[in-house]
Amino acid sequence: MEKLIIEGGRPLHGVVRISGAKNAALPLMAATILTPGRHILRNMPDLRDTRTFVRLLENLGAKSERTGDTLILDTTHLLHTEAPYELVKTMRASVLVLGPLLARFGRAKVSLPGGCAIGARPINLHIMGLERLGVTCRLEGGYVDAAIDGPMRGNVIYFDNPSVTGTENLLMAAVLAEGTTVLKNAAREPEIGNLVDMLNGMGASIEGRDTDKLTIHGCSRLKSADCSIIPDRIEAGTYLIAIAATGGSGTVTNCTPAHLPSLLEKLRGAGLMIAETDTTIHISWPETVGEKPVIGNVDIKTMPYPGYPTDLQAQFMALMALSSDTCVINETIFENRFMHVAELHRMGAKIKIDGHFAVVSGRGLHGLSGAPVMATDLRASSSLVIAGLAASGRTEISRIYHLERGYENLIEKLTGLGAKVWKEQE
Numbered sequence: 001m002e003k004l005i006i007e008g009g010r011p012l013h014g015v016v017r018i019s020g021a022k023n024a025a026l027p028l029m030a031a032t033i034l035t036p037g038r039h040i041l042r043n044m045p046d047l048r049d050t051r052t053f054v055r056l057l058e059n060l061g062a063k064s065e066r067t068g069d070t071l072i073l074d075t076t077h078l079l080h081t082e083a084p085y086e087l088v089k090t091m092r093a094s095v096l097v098l099g100p101l102l103a104r105f106g107r108a109k110v111s112l113p114g115g116c117a118i119g120a121r122p123i124n125l126h127i128m129g130l131e132r133l134g135v136t137c138r139l140e141g142g143y144v145d146a147a148i149d150g151p152m153r154g155n156v157i158y159f160d161n162p163s164v165t166g167t168e169n170l171l172m173a174a175v176l177a178e179g180t181t182v183l184k185n186a187a188r189e190p191e192i193g194n195l196v197d198m199l200n201g202m203g204a205s206i207e208g209r210d211t212d213k214l215t216i217h218g219c220s221r222l223k224s225a226d227c228s229i230i231p232d233r234i235e236a237g238t239y240l241i242a243i244a245a246t247g248g249s250g251t252v253t254n255c256t257p258a259h260l261p262s263l264l265e266k267l268r269g270a271g272l273m274i275a276e277t278d279t280t281i282h283i284s285w286p287e288t289v290g291e292k293p294v295i296g297n298v299d300i301k302t303m304p305y306p307g308y309p310t311d312l313q314a315q316f317m318a319l320m321a322l323s324s325d326t327c328v329i330n331e332t333i334f335e336n337r338f339m340h341v342a343e344l345h346r347m348g349a350k351i352k353i354d355g356h357f358a359v360v361s362g363r364g365l366h367g368l369s370g371a372p373v374m375a376t377d378l379r380a381s382s383s384l385v386i387a388g389l390a391a392s393g394r395t396e397i398s399r400i401y402h403l404e405r406g407y408e409n410l411i412e413k414l415t416g417l418g419a420k421v422w423k424e425q426e
């Protein structure tokens with residue numbers, strides 16, 4: 001196993017280019033199952049999770065070919081309709097193959113993802129929606145075994161909770177259904193808009209992009225896809241917070257600022273200056289003569305998009321730990337999403353947890369010190385990286401495979417911003 005070493009306390013400065021979004025890449029790859037053919041996916045990030053998804057598709061019989069950041073998936077000859085536990089357990093998003101396998105073959109057997117580090121994460125809404133389309137789902141031996149004779153039949157589906165992958169699964173199921181399907185209280189994350197664009201480009205008819213009501217007019221056939229993956233808003237947000245936390249300044253490029261409305265407001269609220277173009281964000285501290293920047297009081301509440309993203313909660317907590325005030329986080333999406341707190345304590349942070357609230361008593365911009373810490377999940381790990389970059393001295397983060405699930409070329413990108421960071425064997 002490898003660990004990440006950071007010599008902290010150096011302000012980050014410079015330019016960092018954002019990769020394609022992991023959470024858009026996975027559903028777009030799943031959508032290639034829908035119809036036989038060679039599908040072209042551009043701006044594809046090379047991550048542990050995207051590689052796992054390619055393995056999952058190859059396990060079904062697909063062929064893959066990668067040139068630079070373009071991935072070609074040939075799903076002409078799929079032989080199986082089962083996603084085994086060994087693959088699903090490492091990546092919950094594997095459940096995304098359920099909808100498209102049912103749409104193309106009328107059957108699918110997918111291992112239940114089970115619990116994970118950030119909570120129970122059920123898939124009841126995916127199953128409820130498929131049943132509304134006429135699918136029979138049996139839960140047996142840790143698997144959901146789903147089947148339907150003939151095409152699915154359009155229906156109205158209401159989500160109690162606007163589930164992101166649930167919305168994506170049902171979109172993919174409904175595009176080849178007979179008649180019209182309406183998804184109400186659907187999730188509105190930009191990654192869903194990316195999937196809608198891909199499916200419409202393949203010949204589907206979906207109305208209501210970026211709204212909580214998606215209307216899908218079923219069609220009988222689709223054509224191959226040629227589609228580009230949107231920039232990763234969570235990666236962009238992570239670098240912005242890292243630059244802010246180290247008292248630096250810099251520009252993230254190849255991103256979509258319009259996909260980060262809540263984070264940019266919160267950063268402004270903390271005292272940072274933000275300048276946007278259509279594809280770049282420049283972040284800096286106001287000029288202060290002879291004084292260090294002061295991170296002001298700001299609270300966050302995680303919400304479905306366009307609210308503050310739960311996937312940027314842990315990173316913002318590291319920034320709050322460096323503020324000069326008391327800040328509050330209300331995590332409303334997932335239970336157990338404060339795993340990073342115990343590790344931040346080791347670096348000198350003062351944080352109290354009460355249910356889904358965290359109260360962070362800031363220690364000031366230079367209030368953290370380096371320590372050996374352990375990564376527990378993807379976003380918790382990036383919070384430790386940010387804390388390590390801002391802290392004085394040496395931080396060692398073990399179990400960095402979590403980071404490799406979601407951050408492309410992390411070390412190179414941070415080094416490009418002036419960080420001292422490298423990998424070592426444990």
Ligand code: UD1
Pocket residue numbers: 023026093120121122123124125126127161162163164165166187191310311332333334
């Ligand atoms: C997706 C993202 C993940 C992000 C999350 C919330 C991908 C691959 N992953 O995960 O990075 O943290 O959205 O923005 O895109 N729920 C149910 N029943 C269900 C499904 C969900 O009760 O069947 C609940 C969950 O427990 C949670 C909420 O709905 O409280 C939102 O979860 P959901 O949007 O489904 O998260 P994912 O799609 O798994």
